[in-house]
Amino acid sequence: MQYHRQRVISGKGVGRAEFAEALRGLAVDAQDRLYAVGDSKLVVFSLQGELLESWATERPGYSVAVTTSGTVYVGQPGQVQLFDPDGKPLDTWRDADRMGLVTAIGFGGDFVLLADAKDRCIRRYDQHGKYLGEIGRDNRMKGFLIPNRHLDFAVDAAGVIHAGNPGKHRVERYALDGQLLGHWGRFDGRDPAGFSGCCNPTNVALTRGGHLVVTTKAEPLVKVYTTDGRLLALVGQGDFDPNCKNMDVAVDSQGRIYVIDTARLQICVFAPADSDSTTQPAQPGAGETVRP
Amino acid sequence: MNQRPTRREVLGHAARGATVVGLGGLGLYLARKASGESVWQINCDKCVNSRLGAVGVEACDLCATDCVLALSAVRAVNDHAKCGRCYICPAYFDIKSAVDEEGLPSQKLCPRDAIERKPIGWIDPDDPANNFYEYTIDEKLCNGCGECVMACKEPAGLTSIRLVVRYDLCLDCNRCSIAIVCPDEAYDRKPLDEHEAAG
Numbered sequence: 089m090q091y092h093r094q095r096v097i098s099g100k101g102v103g104r105a106e107f108a109e110a111l112r113g114l115a116v117d118a119q120d121r122l123y124a125v126g127d128s129k130l131v132v133f134s135l136q137g138e139l140l141e142s143w144a145t146e147r148p149g150y151s152v153a154v155t156t157s158g159t160v161y162v163g164q165p166g167q168v169q170l171f172d173p174d175g176k177p178l179d180t181w182r183d184a185d186r187m188g189l190v191t192a193i194g195f196g197g198d199f200v201l202l203a204d205a206k207d208r209c210i211r212r213y214d215q216h217g218k219y220l221g222e223i224g225r226d227n228r229m230k231g232f233l234i235p236n237r238h239l240d241f242a243v244d245a246a247g248v249i250h251a252g253n254p255g256k257h258r259v260e261r262y263a264l265d266g267q268l269l270g271h272w273g274r275f276d277g278r279d280p281a282g283f284s285g286c287c288n289p290t291n292v293a294l295t296r297g298g299h300l301v302v303t304t305k306a307e308p309l310v311k312v313y314t315t316d317g318r319l320l321a322l323v324g325q326g327d328f329d330p331n332c333k334n335m336d337v338a339v340d341s342q343g344r345i346y347v348i349d350t351a352r353l354q355i356c357v358f359a360p361a362d363s364d365s366t367t368q369p370a371q372p373g374a375g376e377t378v379r380p
Numbered sequence: 381m382n383q384r385p386t387r388r389e390v391l392g393h394a395a396r397g398a399t400v401v402g403l404g405g406l407g408l409y410l411a412r413k414a415s416g417e418s419v420w421q422i423n424c425d426k427c428v429n430s431r432l433g434a435v436g437v438e439a440c441d442l443c444a445t446d447c448v449l450a451l452s453a454v455r456a457v458n459d460h461a462k463c464g465r466c467y468i469c470p471a472y473f474d475i476k477s478a479v480d481e482e483g484l485p486s487q488k489l490c491p492r493d494a495i496e497r498k499p500i501g502w503i504d505p506d507d508p509a510n511n512f513y514e515y516t517i518d519e520k521l522c523n524g525c526g527e528c529v530m531a532c533k534e535p536a537g538l539t540s541i542r543l544v545v546r547y548d549l550c551l552d553c554n555r556c557s558i559a560i561v562c563p564d565e566a567y568d569r570k571p572l573d574e575h576e577a578a579g
Contacts, residue, residue, distance in 0.1 A: 227510075228502070228504060228510055229510055229512075233466075233467070233509075235464025235465075235466050235537075235538060236464075255464075255466060255467060255509075256467065256509045257468070257509075274479075274483060275468050275479065275483055275484070275485075276479050277475040277476045277477070277479075277485060278476065278478065278479070279479075282479075284475055285468075285470055285475060285536055286464060286466040286468055286469060286470050286536065286537055287464070287466060305535045305536070306435075306470075306535045306536035308535075330435045330436050330535075331432070331433055331435055331534075331535055332535065333534065333535035
């Protein structure tokens, strides 16, 4: 399985489609529109990198997710803001104790799931923001091990949560009721199938085909695995600033992978080599920068 | 009868006053320096081993090799308040070494084995990944080579380890041999209060 770098979207700057200080969260909606949050704003791009929308958030965004009906959730320090598809604020769930730093948002069954990096766990809410319970905290470490201060997860079609536990060099699977179903992953600084450094993988996404896409730091990389941990592809070697960490990742319906370069404040797009024949692959090391 | 001072006289008084104040400040500065209040210090924002952004480069060991003392007056310290207490610490282990039967890197990073690793709190005997670990640097062994500082730097680690001058050993040389060779001008002489504020 191979991917090529297709293009680069956004970048460091003060324009509407750029980010001045931080770019932290990504999501792709059902129409394959790309949502990016950072600074104190949200930007919506077409998959070609054209600016579609941009609106302000109350606080700096750390994560973003979009429901099938188009409601946009933005995770922030101490709260989650909800917007309609046009950017009109719908609601704000405030809970400084349980939403210390919301670094991931997902949907499973009728639940909204929020990762709180401050408290090192995932929390389950109903669709009106009522707190229902915790996931990943019923262990002797009282939560995930995230020295990198970032907790990320993805939810598959069956409602299974796949969460990175970087301090243990694992991806763990949880049921929506919080039961630990299993885990895979191991430390290895030489074998690319393992996870190196103090704490990897940092970020997690799922393809529609059910593969797991994770990112790692030091060295910044994208890796594609089966859900039981068989390495399928290494993506983006040499494409990211080496200072990147906690690079959020999202996948569209065509299997294209979107990854944040957290140092250059760019979104790198990688397409499977065996698809997307309508787009020309970039020359090695030379991605097309799109700044609408 | 009082006469108003001329403009020339006012300016003259002001200039004399400024000169007195300036000479006083200089004298005070020299007095403080002479009394040893100015000390050698390492600026972590300049030192390549701890400076954020400088990744993918070799650790600089000039503090270890160029001090006039047999054991350098520079050593590494771990700020436990910032440390992640990781199961696999890239400053303790050589994370590129082969994995042993326990799933850990088989080699340590420190060439002098100066870092001690021990689990803290309630210890899980069955799963070592289920523990927090404390990493302490033995100052009797550390020679300030900077390997652990570089390995702990973000994004690989949390930048909790840094190099410091041990003032119980430092001879306070007028022309410090480390400062002379430091390519980043990170080894600098600062008044004690500035050093403490930076520290």
